[in-house]
Amino acid sequence: MQIETTSLVRQALRESGFCWVSVRSDSMAPTLRAGDEVRIEPLHRPPLPGEVLVFQGFRGMTVHRYLYATLRRRGLWIRTKGDAAPGADALVPLKAVIGRVTRVRRAGSEKTISRAGGAIGVALTAGELFVRSSLRKALTPATRKESRTLAGYGLALEVDRAFDPALLDMWLKPTPAGSAANKLRLRMDRKLHHDDPVAVEREGRRIFSSAFVLEMNNHDFELRVAPAVGARSHPCPNALENGLRALLAELCNRDRDCMMLHAAAVALDETSGAWIAPGASGTGKTTLCRVLQAEGGLVLGDDLILLRNTTGGPMVEGSPFSGDGIDIPKTPGQFALHGWLVLEKADRHELGPVTPGRIAAAIGGALQGQGMDAEQVLERAGLLSGMTPGWRLRFARTPGLRQYMDQAFRDGNPD
Amino acid sequence: MSDAEAERRFRQRPRIAWREIDGEAVLVDPVRGRMLVLNDTGLYLWQALELPKNSEELADSLCAEFEVSAETAAHDVGAFLESLRERNLVEAAE
Numbered sequence: 021m022q023i024e025t026t027s028l029v030r031q032a033l034r035e036s037g038f039c040w041v042s043v044r045s046d047s048m049a050p051t052l053r054a055g056d057e058v059r060i061e062p063l064h065r066p067p068l069p070g071e072v073l074v075f076q077g078f079r080g081m082t083v084h085r086y087l088y089a090t091l092r093r094r095g096l097w098i099r100t101k102g103d104a105a106p107g108a109d110a111l112v113p114l115k116a117v118i119g120r121v122t123r124v125r126r127a128g129s130e131k132t133i134s135r136a137g138g139a140i141g142v143a144l145t146a147g148e149l150f151v152r153s154s155l156r157k158a159l160t161p162a163t164r165k166e167s168r169t170l171a172g173y174g175l176a177l178e179v180d181r182a183f184d185p186a187l188l189d190m191w192l193k194p195t196p197a198g199s200a201a202n203k204l205r206l207r208m209d210r211k212l213h214h215d216d217p218v219a220v221e222r223e224g225r226r227i228f229s230s231a232f233v234l235e236m237n238n239h240d241f242e243l244r245v246a247p248a249v250g251a252r253s254h255p256c257p258n259a260l261e262n263g264l265r266a267l268l269a270e271l272c273n274r275d276r277d278c279m280m281l282h283a284a285a286v287a288l289d290e291t292s293g294a295w296i297a298p299g300a301s302g303t304g305k306t307t308l309c310r311v312l313q314a315e316g317g318l319v320l321g322d323d324l325i326l327l328r329n330t331t332g333g334p335m336v337e338g339s340p341f342s343g344d345g346i347d348i349p350k351t352p353g354q355f356a357l358h359g360w361l362v363l364e365k366a367d368r369h370e371l372g373p374v375t376p377g378r379i380a381a382a383i384g385g386a387l388q389g390q391g392m393d394a395e396q397v398l399e400r401a402g403l404l405s406g407m408t409p410g411w412r413l414r415f416a417r418t419p420g421l422r423q424y425m426d427q428a429f430r431d432g433n434p435d
Numbered sequence: 436m437s438d439a440e441a442e443r444r445f446r447q448r449p450r451i452a453w454r455e456i457d458g459e460a461v462l463v464d465p466v467r468g469r470m471l472v473l474n475d476t477g478l479y480l481w482q483a484l485e486l487p488k489n490s491e492e493l494a495d496s497l498c499a500e501f502e503v504s505a506e507t508a509a510h511d512v513g514a515f516l517e518s519l520r521e522r523n524l525v526e527a528a529e
Binding site: 050051126133134375376377378382384385388394397401402 | 458461503
């Protein structure tokens with residue numbers, strides 16, 4: 021579909037923020053027909069699949085629906101199609117996009133142009149926090165006091181009936197001398213079992229369901245791994261770790277400048293920023309980390325990561341916890357937040373746009389289960405999703421992912 | 436869908452947390468603990484359900500706002516309402 025204005029459109033968008041132009045063909049029928057007037061608005065973000073775009077095509081300015089982007093040597097190119105056209109258009113560079121069509125006037129009535137082309141959509145994003153990680157060593161009775169830090173938070177541990185010191189060292193680092201420490205009492209009653217009907221309680225309120233109780237009174241924490249009642253006989257190795265995860269979530273909640281996310285965080289190298297990939301179990305977080313790490317990429321965390329608000333901007337760091345029962349080596353330190361990735365497993369690597377709503381939903385799912393109510397989850401997810409851009413990353417277990425991402429985010433400059 | 440079913444009015448269930456983000460609706464399902472995303476037409480209908488509506492009223496409203504055929508609107512609205520009901524996000528209005 022060609023429209024009868026050219027340079028005037030760009031000027032009008034710059035000066036007024038929108039303009040109306042007439043449609044001259046039926047290639048977008050039935051959405052748009054010859055004679056319709058369409059409202060064009062500038063596009064200050066990457067286009068989203070399904071949006072009707074105005075772009076400088078090979079035969080002049082064109083209004084067609086955006087399908088997807090693809091990476092070429094000279095950057096990102098987009099594929100478009102007229103709703104009434106039998107096939108897609110030739111690729112045009114992303115920079116050829118002038119704006120998007122938001123409204124149409126026809127026969128005296130004005131209507132909104134749907135991104136989805138008429139279909140009403142509902143998408144689900146699972147929210148789940150405390151996935152299991154492996155803890156295979158047996159618990160042994162002992163009593164002692166320990167000083168450790170958990171992801172930067174100082175803790176004074178009073179272990180009533182303790183266990184193999186290696187268990188603590190798996191997640192807790194020694195507390196630096198003189199650091200402020202919260203008080204944590206750890207009491208192991210006996211060997212644990214699956215399906216312990218015990219909940220985590222926070223000031224009398226149940227917050228996590230697992231085989232432990234975390235009781236908190238200001239800065240005093242008591243993590244009690246409770247005995248099973250009518251439980252099965254096989255041992256539960258995860259209760260201590262889940263308790264420590266709950267404790268870290270609580271510490272982050274009390275720290276206004278820190279958030280914990282159920283997400284992976286990766287960087288292409290020491291100088292690049294970090295990408296956060298929020299998602300429930302099975303979305304590909306650990307797989308992404310393994311693929312990138314095998315190619316020299318850095319993994320900050322593959323299951324739980326921390327996002328800290330600093331004077332230098334949002335910074336990402338890992339936590340001691342891993343997903344899928346496999347401890348992936350993690351790169352310590354803080355990396356600047358570069359963006360969000362919504363993961364999809366696929367048979368090839370492909371980077372594409374994703375709506376801010378999808379990003380917010382993924383972040384919200386990664387925040388759930390930390391004692392926040394739904395409004396707080398939405399508020400934080402909305403805030404975080406608007407902080408930096410996000411992309412959908414389809415990736416395969418095949419080589420070349422790091423090189424692909426490097427080219428996309430540096431040479432292709434999709435930002 | 437029977438006539439009686441089509442005339443049944445629904446509205447948003449109270450205390451469903453949701454937020455509009457760049458033309459989409461992000462909802463938290465407090466029962467299942469899941470996040471939901473509604474696209475632009477879904478957002479439009481969700482906002483319409485702040486007041487009781489039946490499927491015919493919703494389809495008419497959709498046709499008035501978006502360039503969509505009455506047949507498509509009726510089909511999609513029916514499926515949309517059903518998905519909201521399955522997730523307990525709407526309730527029948529008295």
